[in-house]
Amino acid sequence: MTGDPAPRLSRELVALRVARLLQRGWTVNLGIGLPTLVAQFIGADDEVTLHVESGVLGAGPPGDPPGDPDLIDAQSQPITLLPGAAITSSAEAFAMVRGGHLDAAVLGGMQVSANADLANWRRPGKGLGGIGGAMDIAQGARRLIVAMLHSAADGTPRLVERCTLPLTARSCVDTVVTDVAMIRFISGQPVLCEVVDGWSADAVQAVTGLQLQRAAEVVRVDI
Amino acid sequence: MSGKPVLTAAEAVADIGDGASIMVGGFAAAGIPYGLIHALRDRGVRDLTLITNSGGSDRRPDHVVLLESRQVRRLVCSYATPATRPIPLDAMHAAGEVEVEMMPQGTFAERIRAGGAGIGGVMLRTGIGTSYAEGRQLHDIDGVPHLLEPPLHADVALIRAHRADEHGNLVYRFAARNFNPEMATAADLVIAEVDEVVASGSIDPECVVTPATYVDRLVIGGRAVERRLGVVE
Numbered sequence: 121m122t123g124d125p126a127p128r129l130s131r132e133l134v135a136l137r138v139a140r141l142l143q144r145g146w147t148v149n150l151g152i153g154l155p156t157l158v159a160q161f162i163g164a165d166d167e168v169t170l171h172v173e174s175g176v177l178g179a180g181p182p183g184d185p186p187g188d189p190d191l192i193d194a195q196s197q198p199i200t201l202l203p204g205a206a207i208t209s210s211a212e213a214f215a216m217v218r219g220g221h222l223d224a225a226v227l228g229g230m231q232v233s234a235n236a237d238l239a240n241w242r243r244p245g246k247g248l249g250g251i252g253g254a255m256d257i258a259q260g261a262r263r264l265i266v267a268m269l270h271s272a273a274d275g276t277p278r279l280v281e282r283c284t285l286p287l288t289a290r291s292c293v294d295t296v297v298t299d300v301a302m303i304r305f306i307s308g309q310p311v312l313c314e315v316v317d318g319w320s321a322d323a324v325q326a327v328t329g330l331q332l333q334r335a336a337e338v339v340r341v342d343i
Numbered sequence: 344m345s346g347k348p349v350l351t352a353a354e355a356v357a358d359i360g361d362g363a364s365i366m367v368g369g370f371a372a373a374g375i376p377y378g379l380i381h382a383l384r385d386r387g388v389r390d391l392t393l394i395t396n397s398g399g400s401d402r403r404p405d406h407v408v409l410l411e412s413r414q415v416r417r418l419v420c421s422y423a424t425p426a427t428r429p430i431p432l433d434a435m436h437a438a439g440e441v442e443v444e445m446m447p448q449g450t451f452a453e454r455i456r457a458g459g460a461g462i463g464g465v466m467l468r469t470g471i472g473t474s475y476a477e478g479r480q481l482h483d484i485d486g487v488p489h490l491l492e493p494p495l496h497a498d499v500a501l502i503r504a505h506r507a508d509e510h511g512n513l514v515y516r517f518a519a520r521n522f523n524p525e526m527a528t529a530a531d532l533v534i535a536e537v538d539e540v541v542a543s544g545s546i547d548p549e550c551v552v553t554p555a556t557y558v559d560r561l562v563i564g565g566r567a568v569e570r571r572l573g574v575v576e
Contacts, residue, residue: 153427173448174370174518189372189566189575190505190517196372199518207517209524209552210370210396211456214449218469230426242426247433248398248443250422256449256469290472 121275123326126318128270128299133343136161138226138267138297142168146223147216149173149257151240152195153228154267159193164202171222173253175213178205194253214253217260225261227254229268229296231283234330236293236305238266239285249286258289270298270327277329279303279310300324302341309333317342346543347511349561352382355534359383359499362416364392366455366500366526367406374519375405376503376536377572378564383501384408390416394455394497396448396522398423398432403574407431415441419495421448446475450492452525458494459528459557465492500530503565504553507535509543511555520552527557538565 121128129137131154139161142148147169150158159181162168170179172193179199186198193199208216216222231239238258242249258264272278279296296303301324302314312332315324321338325331356379359365365383369375381404393415399407409415410432423445424430435441446454447469457465466489470476480491502523504513513535515523527533535558569575 174521176518190519192373192518210521211452211525214452247429248423249426251447252422253448255447287473
């Protein structure tokens with residue numbers, strides 16, 4: 121956007137940065153939108169188990185050729201089953217979510233507030249919207265990573281003092297990865313931990329709608 | 344044990360009347376009983392309460408065909424419409440043609456499970472602190488607020504499984520399982536659309552997902568119908 125000190129990351133590179141946050145042995149749900157791009161950066165050796173809310177545990181990348189119509193993710197995109205995969209019903213898939221069995225989830229965001237509230241399911245005046253699994257997952261995952269572009273299409277910030285859009289869950293976000301920065305909520309405070317190459321902490325603050333604390337060392341990442 | 348009738352889709356839905364509440368299985372493009380949905384559309388019953396995960400697709404002829412033919416008075420779902428683009432349901436709802444009750448997807452699944460298991464409701468934390476919780480009963484459990492979620496039950500469940508045996512025991516395939524097993528427990532009349540019906544005894548009892556007790560009628564359709572509709576290759 122005009123005034124940017126350097127280019128913003130592509131959605132794919134945001135997804136790559138998110139993938140690097142996922143740790144060996146974790147069970148992780150990827151929400152619809154940008155988070156689905158994270159899957160392509162998870163390798164078989166990473167030992168991350170992907171949970172799909174329709175009841176697939178251990179989803180892998182699309183086959184070649186992709187093909188089984190019953191092997192799809194939450195966006196109807198083709199997946200495969202990795203060795204060790206398991207199938208459950210939706211009810212059990214959400215029992216896993218509510219029961220604290222997801223080590224992490226990555227969800228898209230429309231707004232994230234200063235007290236870590238997330239809004240991502242509805243824009244008033246633009247139809248009914250869709251809750252889907254977002255409320256269950258935002259509340260139930262042990263760690264919630266929000267992957268989103270830093271600014272909305274109209275240029276306004278998505279990190280805001282208070283959400284003006286309908287909430288998905290309160291005080292649920294642990295980490296926000298955007299196309300210019302990574303922010304972690306530490307002791308309830310939004311802390312700027314990383315900036316994208318070419319961006320300063322001040323430049324990130326200038327396009328952010330809430331006051332960011334700054335980590336002792338704000339890391340500059342060059343993905 | 345006795346076998347379950349294997350009917351055509353039209354025969355299987357022939358006694359469903361106006362005003363019925365109907366659960367329909369499926370999530371995204373998987374596990375949708377297309378043959379039964381289209382038979383119900385052709386039957387022309389009206390004022391239905393449809394209990395299904397989404398508001399229907401704008402890319403495939405799933406239960407959206409019942410909405411488009413104005414047969415649905417009320418939709419109970421978890422994902423009404425995408426926040427990013429309008430679908431026909433948005434306009435129908437805005438015009439007052441269909442009521443929509445929306446809830447978190449795990450709440451939707453668990454209310455159906457409760458409905459099928461004779462449980463008088465479940466206490467869930469999901470949605471606390473959001474507009475979803477407004478007007479709902481809060482209960483404090485060990486200092487944590489929970490919402491009391493009542494069970495969901497229906498007159499009819501239209502479900503999609505992979506294989507049935509002659510008794511009506513069902514197995515599913517991958518992501519096509521989704522809401523189908525719970526819906527099969529939570530309706531007075533359960534009709535399963537399957538790819539094939541095999542001889543009794545040929546499904547390992549340890550592998551049965553939906554026991555025949557829950558199932559009333561079988562319809563062979565499934566993949567063959569999906570191919571005919573062009574939703575799979």
